[in-house]
Amino acid sequence: MLDDPKLRDVANEAIESRKLPLYRPLRMWGGPATGEQCSICGTRIMGAALQFDLEFHGDQPGSTISYHAHVPCYGAWERSLDARILAESTAALESLTAEEKAETQRLLFAGSPGTIRSGDASASAGRKRR
Numbered sequence: 001m002l003d004d005p006k007l008r009d010v011a012n013e014a015i016e017s018r019k020l021p022l023y024r025p026l027r028m029w030g031g032p033a034t035g036e037q038c039s040i041c042g043t044r045i046m047g048a049a050l051q052f053d054l055e056f057h058g059d060q061p062g063s064t065i066s067y068h069a070h071v072p073c074y075g076a077w078e079r080s081l082d083a084r085i086l087a088e089s090t091a092a093l094e095s096l097t098a099e100e101k102a103e104t105q106r107l108l109f110a111g112s113p114g115t116i117r118s119g120d121a122s123a124s125a126g127r128k129r130r
């Protein structure tokens, strides 16, 4: 088993070289090792190790493609992927103008069920109870 900083490097390398698609799997299952090769670290999943079977979109519409990974390798890959997506989203948001940020916020929160505006029936009902 690899220690954590090494595992992170292996996961980052797997992302850089796109050993797996760069999104979370459509479906995944866990189970005992079957001797398959880990798509992230490249070694076989053997012995008492647990493995994840990961299903992603395939090349053809409606098709799927499967990968296998050690559980700790998958965890490191997922954390690295999330960190990259967050960094890219933050960079994209920071590159927006003030008007674009306001428009993005308006679109994100427009019609949100949790939003209560003054004059809403629920807000009026609250006032009447006092």
Ligand SMILES: [Zn+2]
Binding pocket: 038, 039, 040, 041, 042, 043, 069, 070, 073
């Ligand atoms: Zn592995």
